[in-house]
Amino acid sequence: xxxxxxxxxxxxxxxxxxxxxxxxxxxxxxKQRGTIRCGVQGPSNPGFGVPNAQGVWExxxxxICRAVAITIFNDPSKVEFVPVTSQSRFPALTNGEVDILxxxxxxxxxxxxxxxxxxxxxIVFYDGQSVMVPRRLNVTSARQLNGAxxxxxxxxxxxxxxxxxxxxxxxxxRPVVIEALDELRRAYDQGRCDVFTNDFAALAAQRTLLTNPxxxxxxxxxxxxxxxxxxxxxxxxxxxNIVAWTxxxxxxxxxxxxxxxxxxxxxxxxxxxxxxxxLGVEPGMGTAIGAANDGYARAIIKAFGNYGEIFDRxxxxxxxxxxxxxxxxxWTKGGLLYAPPAR
Amino acid sequence: MNAPLPNxxxxxxxxxxxxxxxxxxxxxxxxxxxxxxxxxxxxxxxTYFGTPGNAAITLACVLILAWLLPPLLNWAFLKATWTGNxxxxxxxxxxxxxxxxxxxxxxVFGLYPFELRWRPATVLVIFAAxxxxxxxxxxxxxxxVYAWVGTLVLMLALMGGSVLGVxxxxxxxxxxxxxxxxxxxxxxxxxxxxxxxxxxxxxxxGRRSERxxxxxxxxxxxxxxxxxxxxSLLFIATxxxxxxxxxxxxxxxLVRAQIAFVMFAAAYMAEVxxxxxxxxxxxxxxxxxxxxxxxxxxMRLIVLPQALKITIPAQVxxxxxxxxxxxxxxxxxxxxFFTTLRSSLGDANWLGFATEAYVYAASVYFVCCYAMxxxxxxxxxxxxxxxxx
Numbered sequence: 133x134x135x136x137x138x139x140x141x142x143x144x145x146x147x148x149x150x151x152x153x154x155x156x157x158x159x160x161x162x163k164q165r166g167t168i169r170c171g172v173q174g175p176s177n178p179g180f181g182v183p184n185a186q187g188v189w190e191x192x193x194x195x196i197c198r199a200v201a202i203t204i205f206n207d208p209s210k211v212e213f214v215p216v217t218s219q220s221r222f223p224a225l226t227n228g229e230v231d232i233l234x235x236x237x238x239x240x241x242x243x244x245x246x247x248x249x250x251x252x253x254x255i256v257f258y259d260g261q262s263v264m265v266p267r268r269l270n271v272t273s274a275r276q277l278n279g280a281x282x283x284x285x286x287x288x289x290x291x292x293x294x295x296x297x298x299x300x301x302x303x304x305x306r307p308v309v310i311e312a313l314d315e316l317r318r319a320y321d322q323g324r325c326d327v328f329t330n331d332f333a334a335l336a337a338q339r340t341l342l343t344n345p346x347x348x349x350x351x352x353x354x355x356x357x358x359x360x361x362x363x364x365x366x367x368x369x370x371x372x373n374i375v376a377w378t379x380x381x382x383x384x385x386x387x388x389x390x391x392x393x394x395x396x397x398x399x400x401x402x403x404x405x406x407x408x409x410x411l412g413v414e415p416g417m418g419t420a421i422g423a424a425n426d427g428y429a430r431a432i433i434k435a436f437g438n439y440g441e442i443f444d445r446x447x448x449x450x451x452x453x454x455x456x457x458x459x460x461x462x463w464t465k466g467g468l469l470y471a472p473p474a475r
Numbered sequence: 476m477n478a479p480l481p482n483x484x485x486x487x488x489x490x491x492x493x494x495x496x497x498x499x500x501x502x503x504x505x506x507x508x509x510x511x512x513x514x515x516x517x518x519x520x521x522t523y524f525g526t527p528g529n530a531a532i533t534l535a536c537v538l539i540l541a542w543l544l545p546p547l548l549n550w551a552f553l554k555a556t557w558t559g560n561x562x563x564x565x566x567x568x569x570x571x572x573x574x575x576x577x578x579x580x581x582x583v584f585g586l587y588p589f590e591l592r593w594r595p596a597t598v599l600v601i602f603a604a605x606x607x608x609x610x611x612x613x614x615x616x617x618x619x620v621y622a623w624v625g626t627l628v629l630m631l632a633l634m635g636g637s638v639l640g641v642x643x644x645x646x647x648x649x650x651x652x653x654x655x656x657x658x659x660x661x662x663x664x665x666x667x668x669x670x671x672x673x674x675x676x677x678x679x680x681g682r683r684s685e686r687x688x689x690x691x692x693x694x695x696x697x698x699x700x701x702x703x704x705x706x707s708l709l710f711i712a713t714x715x716x717x718x719x720x721x722x723x724x725x726x727x728x729l730v731r732a733q734i735a736f737v738m739f740a741a742a743y744m745a746e747v748x749x750x751x752x753x754x755x756x757x758x759x760x761x762x763x764x765x766x767x768x769x770x771x772x773x774m775r776l777i778v779l780p781q782a783l784k785i786t787i788p789a790q791v792x793x794x795x796x797x798x799x800x801x802x803x804x805x806x807x808x809x810x811x812f813f814t815t816l817r818s819s820l821g822d823a824n825w826l827g828f829a830t831e832a833y834v835y836a837a838s839v840y841f842v843c844c845y846a847m848x849x850x851x852x853x854x855x856x857x858x859x860x861x862x863x864x
Contacts, residue, residue, distance in 0.1 A: 174805055174808060174810070174814065174818065175805065175810075175814050175815075175817040175818035175820070175821060176817070176818040176819070176820070176821030176822070177821055178821045178822070178823040178826060179823045182818065182819075182821045182822050182823070183581065183586055183810075183815075183818055184581075184822075185577055185578060185580065185581050186581070186589040187581055187584065187585060187586040187587060187588070187589060187653075187655070188589070189586075212650075212652070213586075214652060214808050215805070215808040215809075215810065216808055217805060217806055217808075219806060220710070220713070220714070220806050220807065220808070223710075223714040224714065224808070226714075227714050227717055227718055228717075229713075229714070229717070229728075229808075314829060337823070337826060340823075340826055340827075341826055341827040446823075451823055452561075452823045452824060452826060453823050
């Protein structure tokens with residue numbers, strides 16, 4: 133169904149030439165409207181984007197959008213959140229219902245090219261299919277799982293990735309295939325299978341629901357690569373720059389140890405030219421990317437903190453999801469987050 | 476007794492097989508009705524244990540209830556948690572009604588700005604009052620239509636802060652994409668039905684029209700709309716229609732969804748009404764013609780009152796279907812009642828209380844649908860005084 137819906141939207145879009153965006157056209161529209169329309173996962177996505185009891189969107193992906201709003205407008209409230217589903221997200225982006233998707237969309241070749249023509253300015257979360265096992269099995273690597281029974285959802289890429297991984301490593305497994313994630317988790321919890329596989333973030337959410345979450349570990353292997361990041365229409369270099377350098381500012385801030393609490397003090401006293409450029413003490417960088425002002429990074433950090441703080445607030449160990457940083461740590465601490473220098 | 480009957484079937488049906496039956500002996504006498512003969516206890520015993528078969532069924536039902544009810548009551552009430560947080564719920568082990576309590580207002584108002592919630596609340600109250608009035612036949616008059624139109628305007632003004640693009644002074648504008656919860660479900664269902672009803676009648680009459688073009692247009696509408704799933708209509712209304720709009724013109728997405736709902740419901744209603752029109756005996760049409768009524772008078776005074784009345788069960792069927800179909804608006808990013816609950820399931824602080832949310836949703840839908848069903852039965856009875864059997 134997804135495909136023909138996409139097809140209709142793409143044909144419609146081509147007929148009217150709406151995707152033929154001129155450079156800067158999207159950004160101009162956003163500025164003219166005074167708000168950026170941010171597509172978020174509906175109905176909700178634990179930790180990444182959920183409306184609270186008051187109907188206000190909260191979560192990791194939400195703050196990414198608000199950070200972009202700070203860069204463009206110097207105001208985190210200039211965002212309209214538009215819920216999209218996995219079926220409607222790409223048509224919504226194509227026809228301009230939303231300006232940016234911040235809903236855990238995986239960056240792939242076909243989404244970056246061809247009829248979709250989307251842009252992925254930066255990666256904000258490295259996800260990937262993972263496996264969870266009971267701690268008592270004393271397994272440290274997925275390669276030790278020869279002959280294991282695996283709880284897996286049918287008909288998804290999850291199932292295919294799993295088969296690929298086991299075949300590649302010349303080991304066998306017996307699948308226990310259940311459609312509903314809740315049922316799958318119960319089966320694992322009752323010991324009907326040794327292994328539970330899904331994307332890392334989703335697996336972590338499911339782990340919190342087990343009888344004894346502490347008795348289960350998520351193994352370090354990532355069976356598939358799922359780099360997630362904000363997605364925009366192709367063809368607007370200015371907006372691409374703004375989104376990319378907003379994310380980079382969050383990563384740089386963590387690398388330099390700039391936090392929500394100390395950002396003002398660091399801006400006032402720090403002499404490191406890299407820090408001074410990032411925070412706009414030495415002007416030029418904000419103007420270069422087309423931000424509202426040179427202090428955009430400082431405003432973002434003051435509002436939400438650096439990447440690590442945002443991660444910890446919504447996904448980290450103190451939250452029910454209790455995700456470890458892993459690949460989502462900055463490069464100096466063994467992760468994959470690496471931002472080009474702001475200079 | 477068995478003398479051949481006179482052949483009443485002369486003429487065109489002369490060749491048809493004749494069916495004749497004359498009862499030869501008296502029927503066995505029936506016992507008097509139970510309620511004048513037996514005590515209550517005896518009647519109950521007789522009803523439930525009268526035959527071995529009945530006794531077995533009764534016993535089986537009691538056993539099933541005895542097996543189901545205690546754990547159910549235990550879960551829903553005895554071990555349930557009514558206040559507190561998710562951890563309190565997990566410790567108690569029963570139903571977590573605290574979760575519903577926490578998310579209740581979200582399910583009523585959806586994403587509507589929190590501090591402005593008096594506005595949808597007011598609309599809900601006015602709306603409930605109007606429904607209560609409309610349900611009574613003695614208030615049925617043209618004034619009621621005006622009242623509904625007035626309410627619609629008031630609702631748009633209060634909810635959105637503007638009517639047809641004209642801002643209402645003193646009310647901050649709230650775009651429709653922030654409307655949600657019960658309000659959207661009710662809005663889509665009630666105004667969808669109200670608009671689909673007359674359009675459905677027109678389509679049904681059009682399909683039976685003798686003018687080929689009118690008939691063609693109506694048949695196309697009905698067959699096309701019934702031939703595609705509602706979700707694809709919503710999808711087209713949301714993502715394709717805007718591509719064909721002139722630049723600068725933006726039709727609100729809730730309005731687009733509402734139009735899709737109306738078109739969909741109207742096509743189904745049209746076929747319901749057509750069934751009713753066909754059930755009216757030809758004599759009624761001819762009778763109307765013979766006293767010199769024109770087409771409009773004939774339909775309005777003779778045919779439609781009967782056709783609409785006999786199709787009430789099918790109409791309610793369509794309405795209940797439409798009411799439940801409103802949950803599909805999630806695809807266009809609108810948070811109706813059901814979507815707010817599914818959204819709440821993703822709250823990391825309250826993971827794992829899906830059963831409670833679905834029980835709550837099911838009971839709200841059940842109450843609404845059952846009320847519609849009951850009301851329609853009452854209405855049918857009161858409209859059918861003359862023909863009740």
